[in-house]
Amino acid sequence: MKKITIAGLLALFTLPAYPQQHFDTPDKAATALVDAISTHNETAMNELLGDNWQQYLPPEGADPEAVARFLRDWKVSHKIISEGDIAWLDVGASEWQLPIPMLKTAEGWHFDMASAEDEIQTREIGRNELSAIQAMHAYVDAQEDYYQRFQVYAARLLSSEGKKDGLYWPTQPGDEPSPLGPAFSPAVPGMGYHGYQFHIIPDAKKEGFALIAWPVKYGETGIMSFMIDQNDKVWQANLGELSARKAKEVKAFSPKDPWQEISQ
Known part of the structure; x- marks a missing residue:
């Protein structure tokens, strides 16, 4: 498994809190996340990940190489792995999996930072x-x-x-x-x-x-x-x-x- 620090990805962006955005499909949610990372869109990141993702930022800040590698792997290949109302994003030839799952609710698909906590810490x-x-x-x-x-x-x-x-x-x-x-x-x-x-x-x-x-x-x-x-x-x-x-x-x-x- 590729050791990319997702906290490093998120460290590009800062506060404040916004209502979390929902999507019709997990594919649209994943694409929106990659677009936000690619364009350094702070507002979009806050809307996608909700108001609690800041707690996962590492003290040393962002890892630019990890961010660049994630975006390169996305361009190589990406796919959604679905299990009922939960979906995961895999990128690159090695199929590295983003540790933040997408969850389906009555409002649609959204990124579930609460469920990602254990996986992010395990990888760190x-x-x-x-x-x-x-x-x-x-x-x-x-x-x-x-x-x-x-x-x-x-x-x-x-x-x-x-x-x-x-x-x-x-x-x-x-x-x-x-x-x-x-x-x-x-x-x-x-x-x-x-x-x-x-x-x-x-x-x-x-x-x-x-x-x-x-x-x-x-x-x-x-x-x-x-x-x-x-x-x-x-x-x-x-x-x-x-x-x-x-x-x-x-x-x-x-x-x-x-x-x-x-x-x-």
Whole structure:
């Protein structure tokens, strides 16, 4: 399934609330949505999605690439999948499904944002978890880069002020970039990176390194926690509501139960 953030699509548009529009067929509803997205028509978006869609906007705002990809896929192919009084829009060769269903009532077909809530959150969690795994692989590459420069692995993600004792440090134009970019240092404390926090496991294997990651808000920004070692192998575990506390308590890299290796 294509990982397109529908919240990113909707983030192009802003308030206020309007009476929700209904259509004779789901095809007409879908076409109206695509037209509104294509033309950046704020009024049409509000009329199509009602007065509660704003709650699904991500804090980082729109994803222009996702919007462009959705519109390209629509042009490639699109079809309506109907099941009684519910219909879904599939677009593109891979038949990516818009997570907002269309519902038929006595007034006609309309987009049902309330029913879309769980699916939107599920997809957002999946996207965050994939981003966390990719970030952990980037950490392994950064540690290898750091070792090539200093013949030792870094014990910190972010360097102390004025030093290069971590994987990231600020640079000036023309300087060689640090092994790790600034993404692991969120602008807002506690916000994390794509819904995840990261911490170097202090007592990793001898002459090695390891990293652990957990969701900023369990069940909202992510579900699984992850660990990775210098062999670039990732393990995952569902640590539940106490994910943050349990992850911070990990002092040694030891992926035993409930940790399971991810096949990649």
